[in-house]
Amino acid sequence: MTTSLPPDGEPLPHYVSATPFDPYADEQAKDGKKVFKQASQFQLMFWRFRRHRLALASAVVLLVAYVSIVFIEFLAPYNLHTRNMDNIYAPPQRVRLFHEGKFVGPFVYGHHMTLDMKTLRRVYTDDRNNVQPLRFFCRGDAYRFWGVVESDLHLVCPSQKGDFFLLGTDRLGRDVLSRILYGARISLTIGLLGIITSFLLGIVIGGLAGYYGGVVDLFVQRVIEVLQSIPSIPLWLALAAIMPADWSPLVIYLGITFILGLLDWTGLARAVRSKLLALREEDYVLAAQLMGASHWRIIGRHLIPGFMSHLIASATLTIPGMILGETTLSFLGLGLRPPITSWGVLLTEARTINVLALYPWLLFPVVPVIVVILAFNFLGDGLRDAADPYR
Secondary structure, eight states: OEEEOOTTSOOEEEOOOOSOOOTTGGGSOTTSOOOGGGSOHHHHHHHHHHTOHHHHHHHHHHHHHHHHGGGHHHHSSSOTTOOOGGGTTOOOOOOEEEETTEEEEEEEEEEEEEEETTTTEEEEEEEEEEEEEOEEEEEEEEEEETTTEEEEEEEEEOOTTOOOOTTOBOTTOOBHHHHHHHHHHHHHHHHHHHHHHHHHHHHHHHHHHHHHOHHHHHHHHHHHHHHHHSOHHHHHHHHHHHSOTTSOHHHHHHHHHHHHHHHSHHHHHHHHHHHHHHHTTSHHHHHHHHTTOOHHHIIIIIIGGGGHHHHHHHHHHHHHHHHHHHHHHHHTTSSOOTTSOOHHHHHGGGOSHHHHHHOGGGGTTHHHHHHHHHHHHHHHHHHHHHTOTTO
């Protein structure tokens, strides 16, 4: 402690702090958060993405959707191929909690079917005296979990001698809700497999065009322009029609995935090319070349990681297009075929006006398509904004 004499002659105490000197102390935020200058690129992206509430909610929705496809057999009330011949084109049943003013718990009313002889339409009416409580974590239809483990455990089941069709049934008496859940496994994964194919082609071809330039760039750009000038739907139809009808469902699934990835790499290739044209002139690229690094190492270790955040954002905007592509092909009858079940295959049940007018619940498979597409678009917007946190 030292002292000094003020004008009036009385000494004032001066204290010297024993805390070690911190050169960044004045840059700390008042709330205790780190300053942006000290944060990593990932932290900056995460902080900015967290502020995008709609994108964050979309990420949660997609996470729940992709995690649920692992346990589809458990979540679905019925097996994929279970037929209820007494409940063909049965309408959705309403889940209730109270019966005649008394709390019963989740239940549905049984129903009676009568045939309208004028329109030949099945008419179902609720039987108020037939209360069918729902069972949870129950034993129901047998299934093979991922085709390996035998089980019959379900999250929710109808009563022992009752039925539970939350979204109605189709022309064969199959539960629409269960088929939508099973179809999610195909429709959601086909986008991921397709984006892998698209990214491999887009990054490799676009990277070569952007890094080498010259004749390579000229050739790649002309090929991209030719492919982009071809109408997409007729090209999809032509390529899908090439696949023989006697192929197994698994081969057809992989073929559709490859077709979707094969046709969607052009936009990504151009984005990669434009980025590499700018990044290849940077000093660190020249330093890597002088140190003897190979061209593939420079592209893979130095250039592509420089805009990986933009690639991630691009992927979230590309996957919805592939899901819609599979849905379109399957709806037209040139994509996936039964017994494979996807959202596009389910929508083939609603291709006629009569079905739409009499049994509108067969359009329910379009709801998850819309929700997933919107979630991917909102997530892509959030990632695209977060990819440039300094903006």
